[in-house]
Amino acid sequence: MYKRKLYLFGLLSTFILLIALASAAVSAHLTRTNLAQAQLAQSLLSEHQQLSSISYRLFKQLTDELIFGKNANQAKVRNKQQQIENSLNRIKSLELDQREALGLEATLGSVEDTDELEALIQGIVEEFRAIALSNDRTPLNQQQRLQTLLEVTIDNQFREAINSAVNRQTGVVSRINASIETLNTSIVWFTISLGLITCPFILLGCYWLFNALYQPLTVIRTGTDAIASGNYHYRLPETLDSEFTDLVKALNSMIARLQEHEDQADAHRKHLEFEVESRTRALKEANNKLTQLDAKRRQFMADVSHELRTPLTIIRGEAQVTLRQAAASNEIYKETLETILEQAVNLSNLVDDLLLLARAEMHEFTVDLVKSDLHNLLTQNMALWQKLTKPRDLDLKWLANNEVQVLIDKDRIAQVLTILIENAHKYSYPDTPIVLRVESESPNINVSVIDIGEGISSSDLQHVFERFVRLKRKGNGMGLGLSIAKAIAEAHHGTLSAHSTLGKGSQFTLTLPVLDD
Ligand code: ADP
Numbered sequence: 001m002y003k004r005k006l007y008l009f010g011l012l013s014t015f016i017l018l019i020a021l022a023s024a025a026v027s028a029h030l031t032r033t034n035l036a037q038a039q040l041a042q043s044l045l046s047e048h049q050q051l052s053s054i055s056y057r058l059f060k061q062l063t064d065e066l067i068f069g070k071n072a073n074q075a076k077v078r079n080k081q082q083q084i085e086n087s088l089n090r091i092k093s094l095e096l097d098q099r100e101a102l103g104l105e106a107t108l109g110s111v112e113d114t115d116e117l118e119a120l121i122q123g124i125v126e127e128f129r130a131i132a133l134s135n136d137r138t139p140l141n142q143q144q145r146l147q148t149l150l151e152v153t154i155d156n157q158f159r160e161a162i163n164s165a166v167n168r169q170t171g172v173v174s175r176i177n178a179s180i181e182t183l184n185t186s187i188v189w190f191t192i193s194l195g196l197i198t199c200p201f202i203l204l205g206c207y208w209l210f211n212a213l214y215q216p217l218t219v220i221r222t223g224t225d226a227i228a229s230g231n232y233h234y235r236l237p238e239t240l241d242s243e244f245t246d247l248v249k250a251l252n253s254m255i256a257r258l259q260e261h262e263d264q265a266d267a268h269r270k271h272l273e274f275e276v277e278s279r280t281r282a283l284k285e286a287n288n289k290l291t292q293l294d295a296k297r298r299q300f301m302a303d304v305s306h307e308l309r310t311p312l313t314i315i316r317g318e319a320q321v322t323l324r325q326a327a328a329s330n331e332i333y334k335e336t337l338e339t340i341l342e343q344a345v346n347l348s349n350l351v352d353d354l355l356l357l358a359r360a361e362m363h364e365f366t367v368d369l370v371k372s373d374l375h376n377l378l379t380q381n382m383a384l385w386q387k388l389t390k391p392r393d394l395d396l397k398w399l400a401n402n403e404v405q406v407l408i409d410k411d412r413i414a415q416v417l418t419i420l421i422e423n424a425h426k427y428s429y430p431d432t433p434i435v436l437r438v439e440s441e442s443p444n445i446n447v448s449v450i451d452i453g454e455g456i457s458s459s460d461l462q463h464v465f466e467r468f469v470r471l472k473r474k475g476n477g478m479g480l481g482l483s484i485a486k487a488i489a490e491a492h493h494g495t496l497s498a499h500s501t502l503g504k505g506s507q508f509t510l511t512l513p514v515l516d517d
Contacts (some may be wrong), residue, residue, distance in 0.1 A: 019198070051091065367408075371407055408512065
């Protein structure tokens, strides 16, 4: 396509050039022909002039010979006659050439007149010879003939004949010059016309070729500009000349690949940003947890110190007060010792609880698991738990099979249920029953302590298993019961969960895996 346009433009230019060359060749030929004709006419003219001059000199020499009786130099006379003959021959030859070139009409009379002129010259020379050789001794007669020859023949006839030939040639020269002038004018006008006609075509051709050559480059440049500015959605049109199709296809596939890479880079960047964001969030959360944990540890230390200090203060106070008395009775000492013992037991229980929790936290808390019958365990402890809830009713609702074998540390499981029953008793409405419900949820068994009371809000519920959490400071609880119960449940590969509805009551459920028969 692209090549075809170039060829087309080349053809157009060659055609115009050929027209110009043909015109120049025709002009050159015409000019040369005219110039040759002019040269021919000019040669004829000067040949006639030369003939006239030689003839007159010959006539003068012959006249002098006659008048002054000089002996004519025959060699010179012959020489001049020879020159006249040569000149006449040349004139004849030139006139024939001219006739051939210009045609009969333009040269009418020339060849014929020359023959007459030759005859006239011949006649004059012969007349001179006749006069010189005449026997007529009368000089007067001789003089008469000479005078006639000089005045009539030479002065009139010869001069007229030569003048007419010169005038004719002058006319031919003028006509040829006029023709050359006309030809020159025609060539000038033809050149101007040709220029005026071909110029628009050349300009249009140039404009068309320029567009044809430049348009693909413009399209490609627009495309590369688009790529450079990062517009990878841009596609170059594939309708350009065939020479550019491969280039355009290559550019388009390059843009597509760039777009692919850009998309991939974009996706990676987004993924990275997402990663960084989620890592930052995770770090923030971890940091928050650590901060909370640290705050809880501080709180724990403060709580432990406080809980240890209370019984120790009582022990010290009791001992000091008793010792200060001068004569304390045995009764008083006994009371004091009982109080100290009670506080020492509390202290010991507290230290045991703390130790248990510390071990559980370090995953070092272990229980002595023994295959046991759950129903037996509960019925054996019911009397003790009923004492704790007295005067309220503690109902055992056994909804599972009678035989439920579990792998447990009986004392620890009893401890868990004691904590739950004590809490139910402490934190529920008085005179409402407390239910101990057992039901199967294969492969586990659920033991729930259900009470009717104020319940726990959902925001508080998630903190009840934390150490030293006491929502309502009722009784002498230290906020360790539920966390110990949970640690024991988990040591049995079970769970301890809580459900509560404000104003209705709570349900704490111990879930234990049941042993297969
Ligand atoms: P505490 O020694 O205070 O009883 P716990 O760890 O046993 O410590 O219980 C933590 C807190 O959970 C209690 O202070 C109480 O506010 C709340 N709680 C526990 N059991 C119940 C219940 N059955 N009903 C309502 N609140 C309860």
